[in-house]
Amino acid sequence: MTTTGPSAYLRVAEQIRDRITAGEYLPGSQLPSLADLQEQYGFSHGVGQSAYRLLEQEGVVLAKQGRGYFVREQAPRRTLVRRPPAGGKPGPDNAFLVEQGVDTGLRSQSTTEAATADIAERLDVEAGTPLMHTSYVYLVDGEPGFLADSWEPMSVTGHHLIVLPEAGPHIGIGVAARMAVIGIEVGEPVELVTARALTRAEAQTLATFPGAPALVIHRTHYDQATGRPVETADLVLPGERWSTQYGRRPGA
Amino acid sequence: MTTTGPSAYLRVAEQIRDRITAGEYLPGSQLPSLADLQEQYGFSHGVGQSAYRLLEQEGVVLAKQGRGYFVREQAPRRTLVRRPPAGGKPGPDNAFLVEQGVDTGLRSQSTTEAATADIAERLDVEAGTPLMHTSYVYLVDGEPGFLADSWEPMSVTGHHLIVLPEAGPHIGIGVAARMAVIGIEVGEPVELVTARALTRAEAQTLATFPGAPALVIHRTHYDQATGRPVETADLVLPGERWSTQYGRRPGA
DNA sequence: TCGAATTTGTGCGTATGTATC
C-alpha cells in the first residue's frame, strides 16, 4: 500500500475500538490474539501489540500475559473516607468501606530495613535508622483495590508485641489503636495528597496499566504527647477507581 | 551474549542517572546525543533512546526534538494547605500560599449557565437550575499554577452584590467570607479528592502534557444552619507540581 | 530563501524472554 494515511497500528486500534463500542466484543470477553491479528492484517505481530497497547492506555482493553487481551469491564468508583465522624476514633484504612458493607480483605508482609533519606525525613530520624516496613494490598471484593506501605521506627515498637502490625493479637485495628496498646496517644494524622503515574509493578498488582493516574497519600501519625512522628505510610489508589473524602456534610 | 545481566538500555540509563545525581551534568545542561551514545557504547541509537525515555518518565531529563536531551531543572513542589489552623476561618484557596510568601495572582471569568446533571446533584438542585459559574486560573510566580471552577445557585447569591465572586468590593476573600456578607454561615467544606489525566485544554493552560496525572478536588460548602449546599468547585492541580495537605502536625 | 547537517521521534520486523494452560 502506498496510501500514506494513518499508520498501521492506528488503523488496527481503531477497528478494534469500534467493534468494542459497537458491542461486538462484550466486556470481559477475549480479543483476537496477536497471531490472529498478524494473520488477518498481514503485519508483523508488533503492529498488533502497539495497537493493543494504545487501547490499554485508553483503558479499553486489559492485557494478561500468557493468556490474551480482554475487553475491560469498569468497576464502580469507591470512596475512601479519610476523617472519622466528629468525636470518633480513627480505625484502619478500610474501616469506612466495611461500614458501607463492602467486602474487604488484606494481604501484608513485614520486613525490617534501614531508613532511606526520604522516609527518615518524614519520621524525623537519621537516615539508616532501623525501621519496620510493612506492605499491604487491600482487597475489595477479592480483587486488589489499593496499596499501602507503612514504616515505623523500631525504637518505638521494637520492644513490644505489636512490632508486627499484622501478626499476633492486634491485627487490622489501625495505627491509633495499636499505638494505644503501648501507651502512645496519636492525634489525627497529617495527610499530604498528590497525584502521579503508576509504576509498572504497581500497575501489575492493581490490574491497571502503567502510567495510569494514581492518588498517593503520604500519611504521618504523631505522638500527641511529644509531637514526634511514630508512623508514616504511603497509600496508592488508582484514580480511576477511587476518590477520597475529607470532611462530612453537616447533619449527614 | 549469554550473560543475562540487566539489559543494555537499563545500564546506559543508570550510568547517565548516576552522572546527573553526582553533579557531573548540571541542571539545564545538554546531555550526549544519541549518536554520541551509539559511538560510546556500540549499541544502535534505539538503546540510547530507550534509556533517555526511561529517564524522561522519571522526570530526570527533558527531550527537545531536533535539539537534544537536557537535564531537567525541577520547579519545587508546592503544597496547598486545605485546613486552616484550629480555630481559624478558611480563606481563599491561595491563602496559605500567600502566607508562605509565594507570589500569587488570579485570572477569573464568570458566566451564568444551567446546571448539568453532575453539578445539580452536588448542589442538591434540579438539573437546569440557573447557576453562576466562575472559572479561575491561579497564578504562581506569574505562571499558571492550578485551575478552579466554581458553581453557585443564583437563588443563593443572585439578589446580592456578591453575585460575582471576583468583582465589586468582595474580591479574593474566599467563599466563607463572601457568604458571611449575606448572612450565610458555612462550615468546613467537604472535599472529594481523586486523580485523573489532564485534558488537552487543561494541559495547554497549565503548560504540561495531555495525560499528565492531576489531582482533582471536588469541594462543596454547606450552609451550616440549613445543611444545604451553597457552592461547589473543582480544583485541578498538576500532580507533578502540587500536593495538598490535610491536618497539621501537633505543636507545629 | 533554501537546503544540508544534526538531533530526536516513529514505525515495524525479528529474536528472545516469560507466563499460562
Next chain:
DNA sequence: GGATACATACGCACAAATTCG
C-alpha cells in the same frame, strides 16, 4: 514438557524539528 500467548530488547529506515550557512 510442549504449545500458545504476551513482553521486552534491539536494529534499521524514515519522518520531523531545529540550526546554521
